[in-house]
Amino acid sequence: MRDLMMLAAMVVFVPLSLINAFIAYLLWGWTAVLSPVFYLYGFMRPLRFNLLFAGITVFALLFGRLSERGKFTLTRTQILFILFALHASISAVFAIPNNPFNLEYYSGLMKVMAFCLLMPLFATSRLRIHALLIMVVLGLGFHGLLEGLKFIASAGGHRVLGIQTTMMGDNNHFAVGMVLAVPIAYYLSHFSNNRLVRLGFLGVALLTAAAILGTYSRGGFLGLAIVGLGIALGSPKKWLSITVVVLGAVAVLVLAPESWFERIESIGAAKEDSSFMGRVAAWRISSAIALANPLFGGGFHALQYQPTWESFRFASGLLGFVQIPEMPLIAKAAHSIYFEVLGDLGFVGLFLFLALLCNALLSRFEIRRLCAGQSHLAWAKTLSDLLAVSIAAYMVSGAGVSLAYFEPIYVLLALMEALKQCVLNDCRAQPSVGRSAA
């Protein structure tokens, strides 16, 4: 049934994509974050939706009609994206040989880099940025909505395990992924025109928050706390937002099962937690790989390749001062976006990765400055705040998961740049206002 419905949707999607490249671009993003194959079981399952719409985007961009095409300018963000992609390519070429993860993660990163590098051609107006945000929520937020409903319907008994066909394949990854979706759904719940749509997006935001709690992920819980705080402090209706956040926290305290509290309370007892010490072991080996290959690292997920793990198992790396009772025998994931990039792409790769994240946070301040005193740009100011909340939450909760190449975070970084360019164009159109603000 789902396959038939998806087929019917494709009858609409494909022709419209061929006519309008932005529609193809939007569907490329949607199929990347939704991963329809996870929900299909029949004849549509083998279809590579993502590749299909990526191909149509390029085809339609070259030969189709695009009512409004942006310019490809070398902004600070675009330069960082290009440098990061080039550096990752060199790392992949000079990677530790025979690592089966290298090509898999490299190709995934290059796909999202292509998506982000093309964004300036498409995200040229508020309407298109709004459509891209809806796409993110219909893709990423859908998982949160579904799992959140299951969590609530089972009165907290449902354990959220993740979406196996995506990078959110376990509960911790899923929680961090969902942390990115909540602020976007919250933005849409404020700036959508239709009351029903606003309520719908608010529901997605709240259910996604419930899904994060249902993962029992400590990192996800920290990320959610940052999102709640960021939304409450940035809201013009500060007291209403703080009340909602406090009510949400009270609801958690009342409704969550005992096992959830035990898991969250273990944040403070990291040294006694074998799961945490296993992570420290992975961080130590990641840093040892980086010290052995400081410029380009060991290649994508070299740490998870058993021969690499064994050859670096007793190296002290940068964390030799931490006492680890027993170094694990089996290769583990990096369990930190920072150590993941450090081990995979070396110190230069980590610098570029951090520069990309910090650049987006810097852009948020630039957007706020440009929007100051311009009431018609209140939406841009709010959106920049909420994108920054998503990115900051990722930076904190990502410290405990191997999710450095997670596609949606790069989409949010590119959206921040698209938003800045949109605001800059608006200020150029009204030079007197823009100059006084800048």
Place this chain on the structure above:
Amino acid sequence: MESILFTLDVFFMVALVWAIFKAERKASQFRDLGFFAYRDIERTPATIRKDGPDA
């Protein structure tokens, strides 16, 4: 439940795509996303901080 929600999600995506298709056929000043259209929130004097840049 999963089937219904997945169907709804795909349906909303079709609606969004159709709204964009219709909107982009119009002149830029008349474009909107219909059901998914955005709005501006007018800030009242009470919500503008006196010490803020908007003051």
